[in-house]
Amino acid sequence: MRPTIVLLALLLTTSIAAADYGAPLALPGAETAADPAVIEVDGTYYLYVTSSYVDIECWASEDLVQWRYEGVAWAQAPAGAWNDQDVWAPEVHTDGESFYLYYAANMMIGVARADAPTGPFSDVYDHPFVGGGYGGVNGLAIDAHVFRDDDDRLYFYFAGYQPFSVVRVARMSDMVTIDGEPATLVKPGIVNWELFVTEAPWIVKHDGVYYLMYSGYGADRVNYAVGYATADDPLGPFAEYADNPILYKDVVAGFYGPGHNGTLVDPDGALQIVYHTKVAPTIGWDRQIRINQLCFTAAGRMYVGFDGCTQTDEDDDDTVDDDAADDDVAPVDDDEDDEDDDDGCGC
Numbered sequence: 001m002r003p004t005i006v007l008l009a010l011l012l013t014t015s016i017a018a019a020d021y022g023a024p025l026a027l028p029g030a031e032t033a034a035d036p037a038v039i040e041v042d043g044t045y046y047l048y049v050t051s052s053y054v055d056i057e058c059w060a061s062e063d064l065v066q067w068r069y070e071g072v073a074w075a076q077a078p079a080g081a082w083n084d085q086d087v088w089a090p091e092v093h094t095d096g097e098s099f100y101l102y103y104a105a106n107m108m109i110g111v112a113r114a115d116a117p118t119g120p121f122s123d124v125y126d127h128p129f130v131g132g133g134y135g136g137v138n139g140l141a142i143d144a145h146v147f148r149d150d151d152d153r154l155y156f157y158f159a160g161y162q163p164f165s166v167v168r169v170a171r172m173s174d175m176v177t178i179d180g181e182p183a184t185l186v187k188p189g190i191v192n193w194e195l196f197v198t199e200a201p202w203i204v205k206h207d208g209v210y211y212l213m214y215s216g217y218g219a220d221r222v223n224y225a226v227g228y229a230t231a232d233d234p235l236g237p238f239a240e241y242a243d244n245p246i247l248y249k250d251v252v253a254g255f256y257g258p259g260h261n262g263t264l265v266d267p268d269g270a271l272q273i274v275y276h277t278k279v280a281p282t283i284g285w286d287r288q289i290r291i292n293q294l295c296f297t298a299a300g301r302m303y304v305g306f307d308g309c310t311q312t313d314e315d316d317d318d319t320v321d322d323d324a325a326d327d328d329v330a331p332v333d334d335d336e337d338d339e340d341d342d343d344g345c346g347c
Helices: 002-017 317-328
Strands: 034-041 044-050 056-061 068-074 087-094 099-105 108-114 141-148 154-161 165-174 177-186 198-206 209-216 225-231 256-265 271-278 287-296 302-305
Touching (some): 044 087, 044 287, 068 087, 068 099, 087 141, 141 198, 165 198, 198 256, 209 256, 256 287
Parallel strands (some): 034 256
Antiparallel strands (some): 034 044, 099 108, 165 177, 198 209, 271 287
């Protein structure tokens, strides 16, 4: 039995390592970059990331390969302001007239407005948009995501704490107004791949089904990963995919802690997932941005197409990949010291 087990382990390792993850993006001037979000405007893609933790910077590209620095889109708030530090997870949307930046600061969410995707963005309110007693949330809130449905209705997704991070949603009456009380959609499984964290929500609508993508485990860890849940309505209820996560570490290939994703449509019309990975396998906030193809099988299974959208629902490799995913991210195998992690958030 031992030779068989060793051979199986080698086959699993070879199968995983064969994936073509591609190179991280080269972003001029960025020492670290995480929590990416991209908006396309008139053929130009604008990328916003967590970088300095005090302001929000922007990069632009026409081909998603060559990027140029566009400067600071949202400047650091004055010392003592509610949003003066711990700034991360920016995301920009437009209503066709103005551009709106949603971001986390001091574990609450703000919203700012500008006339151009490069800014300068000015805060709409002198207080949080969501969190700290605003937007129906008395506690903490991070990782904002705005989804506009085909009927133009707006939905605001974010990560709240109860006490662990959970994915929540509320209706929006416009780009800067929450309409009603938030509802909880996804909670961490504690003993599964998510551990104590479900955060970084992002909605993709495919064939009438709402795919709620989210990250789990902790963004400073190699086991950070992405899963999804599906629903027939943007307000849920959402059912988690049984074989989560769909994007996870590959230590052999030096592919650590992939997570906090967004999506975009590339110049050829293909759906892409943009996300960050860790640079090193140690605990820390050293991260970089990657883009790969995001795919669906005929039956609607979502997967990351590192080698293109080639999988089918009858693909024998699915079983191998799912087993490898479960083994890769099992919390019981994690020897990282939890005391080094401040809060497990996706900062």
